[in-house]
């Protein structure tokens with residue numbers, strides 16, 4: 083019962099073509115899971131190659147998870163395997179640190195769709211399958227910006243706070259039916275997440291001035307593998323009594 087062995091589990095990991103999602107995929111696969119590696123980027127295939135090269139099992143799906151139909155199709159594909167189903171809502175995009183007075187509407191919409199609406203689509207599709215199979219585990223990847231107001235701009239902070247609401251509501255609503263839903267909240271992690279953010283366009287007068295100096299003095303950056311350990315634990319039966327937990331994985335940043 084209380085085991086980190088993932089044999090017999092099919093786990094959907096979104097944003098698994100890079101960073102935390104890739105490291106989580108590799109760890110889950112090394113523990114026996116079949117991982118459905120979902121990413122908007124072709125790098126999903128590279129993750130699958132890494133997994134199969136190490137003797138594990140994975141399937142690549144290149145899709146935009148903020149597309150309602152694509153999200154439903156992703157869960158349907160994973161469910162076809164007939165295993166116990168797990169879901170790691172990891173895909174996420176960053177903003178340009180703008181405060182509310184300078185939020186770009188298109189960017190707000192995109193960030194909310196990818197970081198919050200897509201996890202809802204995927205959870206909505208996964209729950210009936212999990213109920214049919216006696217339960218399941220969902221792990222949402224939040225952020226220090228899920229817990230604090232000074233870690234990113236208004237859009238990213240709002241999306242990641244919303245993700246905690248979705249986590250707690252799902253945990254409370256379906257806990258009695260053996261569905262667990264938890265959140266891991268990274269601080270700074272050495273990944274590609276800032277690569278899509280045009281820092282040169284960032285105007286300190288529009289919001290949070292570069293947060294890097296604060297970060298650098300207060301915390302160390304983590305390796306994606308350190309996040310993977312916590313996410314894989316929450317996705318496993320070893321966390322059988324953990325439901326509705328919001329866990330900072332940030333070397334103490336949010337403790338300050």
Ligand SMILES: NC(=O)c1ccc[n+]([C@@H]2O[C@H](COP(=O)([O-])OP(=O)(O)OC[C@H]3O[C@@H](n4cnc5c(N)ncnc54)[C@H](O)[C@@H]3O)[C@@H](O)[C@H]2O)c1
Nearest residue numbers: 097100101102121122146147173174225270271273274275
């Ligand atoms: N790196 C950090 O410092 C940090 C800190 C706090 C929280 N996080 C969170 O961790 C999670 C993983 O991020 P990461 O740091 O590994 O970044 P990353 O950029 O390395 O990986 C994110 C992946 O998500 C994919 N993705 C983006 N939009 C998508 C979409 N619409 N559909 C499918 N895939 C999509 C990207 O292609 C990318 O491969 C995110 O939710 C992020 O908000 C990261």
